[in-house]
Amino acid sequence: MAKRPVFEAQDTAPYVNRRDVEFQFFGGFSIQQKQRCIRSLHQNYEELFRQEGKTGRILEISSKSENPLGVAMSAFNLQMTLNSGQKSSVESVFQGSKVFEHGGPYTDLYGCPSIEAKRDPRIRESGNVIGFRCFSYDFPTEPRTFFYDWLYVNTLHQNTALADHVMEYTAFTDIEFNPAKQINCQAEAAAIYVGLRRSGMLEKALESRDAFREIVFGR
Secondary structure (H helix, E strand, C coil): CEEEEEEEECCCCCCEEEEEEEECCCCCCCHHHHHHHHHHHHHHHHHHHHHCCCCCCEEECCCCCCCHHHHHCCCCCCEEECCCCCEEEHHHHHHHCEEECCECCCHHHHHCCHHHHHHCHHHHHCCCEEEEEECCEEECCCCCCHHHHHHHHHHHHHCHHHHHHHCCCCEEECCCCCCCCCCCCHHHHHHHHHHHHHHCCHHHHCCCHHHHHHHHHCC
16 A cells, blocks of 8 residues: 545635545556556545545546546646747746756756756756746745746646636646655646635736745745
8 A cells, every 4th residue: 555645626725735545556667557556546535535525526637647638737748838939848947947056047948848857967966956046036945835836827827728627626646746755746736726716816826926925825
């Protein structure tokens, strides 16, 4: 057995609730094994939900998702339009916006495929991340997921068809996300988007970086 978080959208701050759920783990790196893990995680979550007398729909957001919506919403695939008109994925912008102790931001990564941006040797060789700089705006490293959540929510909002479709769901997972080793999670960011939109706070949160931080993180 293993545990992974399920991120539930909620109508009040912080607009997401994390629930750790046990599931049967299937070892291996193939997409088939990952999808078996996803099905087990979702089935166990849905059973907990039924026991509580609740209803809702759960979506895996990753390249391993069996739902095309979940694949399209992966940070590796979800794209934003830059001021130049260039398209860039959430992952590439996130990696290219990192400011390190010894370099960065490496904004040339905005034009790279997601996997190349993530694996660029400068990401590993420039020391610790001390902040983010994106579109001439500076972002601190605290709250820890602030920049990633802001970037993902803004990008999803640009993709109106995906953004409308995701409102049909109430909970989200990312089978590759391990909270013991990672900080940012696309499933959590998607839940925040749904929570903000359901509460009527989305437009206000997107007015500025400060508004987003205050509304979502309360600081």
